[in-house]
């Protein structure tokens with residue numbers, strides 16, 4: 001069997017959802033049209049570990065249109081959309097993913113992707129490349145190129161490069177402007193709140209929301225929460241980001257102080273143990289804690305569980321812990337709340353990220369970069385921006401020859 005999905009009969013619903021995504025991913029659909037003509041991935045085997053969502057399905061179909069064979073698994077045990085996985089499997093794609101995988105299944109599925117002997121890997125969080133470099137080294141010679149989607153994955157890749165162990169070229173798609181300043185900012189901003197609302201239906205207006213981390217994701221979350229009437233506190237460890245948060249009108253303080261003030265806590269740092277058991281013990285009755293950073297380590301759930309038990313599941317994705325008589329609600333077991341209890345980012349913004357994956361993989365095959373982490377040239381960001389501006393029906397100015405000359409010369413002053 002070429003697939004392991006929850007229920008293949010969910011395929012019709014998955015197809016409907018993919019059709020909805022395609023309608024809102026015009027830029028990527030334009031890239032697909034180009035690939036249908038040029039077939040840049042003919043003969044390539046693309047192994048993906050990405051969230052299996054309707055938007056990712058549009059990317060899968062785009063690579064197939066470009067001539068590739070594709071095998072896909074998830075990059076998080078609870079983010080798979082089972083209907084989408086079924087639809088892809090029914091189309092003949094090798095899919096190994098279901099929502100609620102065990103840790104064991106998660107790694108078995110990653111290895112299924114490696115068994116497929118990919119020539120290109122596409123990761124979101126670097127688990128596939130890590131598995132390749134630790135347990136499946138024999139396949140290193142087959143992989144021409146890796147692609148990485150998210151900040152956390154790129155941190156890991158830079159650490160591998162620094163230690164001299166990274167043996168293939170990997171493109172940091174997250175570093176595209178059309179990725180981290182769009183997907184991380186607008187996408188995480190909206191979908192994190194969407195996940196919290198679907199899990200709790202809590203009112204945001206009037207609440208005090210603590211956002212840990214004021215990077216691309218944190219800014220998006222904080223500023224959108226503010227727009228919905230919340231008072232926002234930011235915690236940071238980077239002085240410039242803390243200054244930015246202060247000047248954007250957020251209160252900035254230590255988590256130790258914020259713990260007793262917040263109604264809702266959102267971590268988006270990519271760091272470990274940002275909310276500890278001691279913080280949870282200081283929180284108000286009925287406080288809500290969740291995470292939208294890549295891994296489930298930002299909230300120290302292990303220590304909270306060790307002291308206060310497993311918590312009671314009051315509804316899907318909401319567990320309530322009795323912490324010294326106070327009810328503390330933790331969403332999605334500390335995993336990405338936007339992908340666990342909602343559907344991840346809206347299709348339009350994922351179109352920009354995935355244009356980066358598609359055009360980046362094409363660039364990588366053509367330019368054959370050396371082993372190491374690589375950033376794409378600015379022309380790719382420009383192309384993606386132009387495609388999306390066209391989809392929005394937006395026209396912009398172009399430099400006149402006089403302006404072009406002025407902006408590249410130094411003689412003319414006051």
Ligand SMILES: NC(=O)c1ccc[n+]([C@@H]2O[C@H](COP(=O)([O-])OP(=O)(O)OC[C@H]3O[C@@H](n4cnc5c(N)ncnc54)[C@H](O)[C@@H]3O)[C@@H](O)[C@H]2O)c1
Pocket residue numbers: 150151152153180183184188212213214215216217218235236237238241268269270271274292293294295336338345
């Ligand atoms: N939910 C999603 O769908 C989604 C989308 C994109 C990225 N991500 C993930 O979200 C995380 C953040 O991504 P980003 O692009 O915003 O990264 P970033 O590097 O731009 O920002 C992270 C910020 O967190 C701060 N930080 C680190 N440790 C901290 C601590 N202990 N306390 C407070 N602040 C701390 C850093 O100083 C930095 O400003 C990553 O794990 C990334 O992979 C999630």
